[in-house]
Structures are given as structure tokens and as C-alpha cells.
Amino acid sequence: MALTEDEKQKIIEQEEFRQKIREQETYKAQLQSPHLPPKKKGVGCLTIIVVVFVSIAIFGAIISSQVPPTPNTSPQNTASQEELIGAVRFDQMQFHVINQEQKDWKNCRFTVNGKYRFPPEQGLLGSETKVVRTIEANSTYDIGAGEFTLKDGSRFNAITIKPQNLSMACDNGFGYWEW
DSSP, rough: OOOOHHHHHHHHHHHHHHHHHHHHHHHHHHHHHHTTTOOOOOOHHHHHHHHHHHHHHHHHHHHHHOOOOOOOOOOOOTTTTTTTOOOEEOOSEEEEEEEEEESOOEEEEEEETTTTEEEEOOGGTTTOOOEEEEOTTEEEEEEEEGOBTTTTSOOTTOOOOOOHHOEETTEEEEEEEEE
């Protein structure tokens, strides 16, 4: 059933009339409650939240650029450090680190897959982390896979996680092996 042009025009006029009535009622309501000013479009809550977060980010960036870097207690990779000559085997239970040099490796730390560490990090920023004091020349040092942990204490599980690499930082060098 289609509407005729007269019926369409009548509907349009009725809608315009209703709109005028709504506007008048809104105006009267605003006059009756003078303590409530009419709503004005302005800055919304979302805009304020975004401005606050951006301000915090800028402030944090300024502060962090002014803070001197903290000293790192882990072995540093400097020009005096050399690549360690050795090998690593993994038998699904243990990592076997083989020192193939004629000198001992001193104060070593190990990392599997870039995040599981042995000995585990302790203290603020790892400042109290213990180290493996000595790996003797031409010897093998065995580490159980479960000895490697994340910072939260989660242990490396060789059944569910494939070891992809092992890195080792000692006072006298750095080693990296992949499988």
C-alpha cells in the first residue's frame, strides 16, 4: 500500500509540529529550573582522560631522561671479553656445558631461550643474584633443566618448552649456542 503525495505531506507537517512542541517543552523546563543551566556542548570526559594520560606519559619521559642509569652488576660484554670456546649438549633432562678452553671460566650466569635464568635472579634488579663461581678448564658442568627459572619463579619445563638456545655470561667471556 503506497501513500499518496497528500498523505506524505500531511505526515511531514505532523512531524514538524511534534518537533516544535518538543523544543518548546525543553525551553519551558529550562526556564522552570533556573539553578540548572542549559546543557552546553564542551569538553567530554574522554577528552579529559586522554589529556591526563598524555601529560603523565610526557612527565614520565622527562623524568626518566634525567635519571642516571643504574649500574649493572651482571658481567659486561666489553672489549676485554672474548667468546668462550665450548659446547652445550641437552639430553632432555640436563644441559651439559663443556669448557673446551685451557683456562677456567669465572662467575658465570646462564640463560635459556633468552628468559629462563640460572642461577635465578634475586634482589632488586638482580643485584643479589648468585653465580657459578668456576667452571674448570676442559671439564663439563651439568645443570638440570628445571633449575632455570623466570623472574616470577616459574621453572623451565623441557617437556612443554623446546630449548632453542643457551647463552652464558662470565667475567672472562660470553658464549651462545643454538639448537
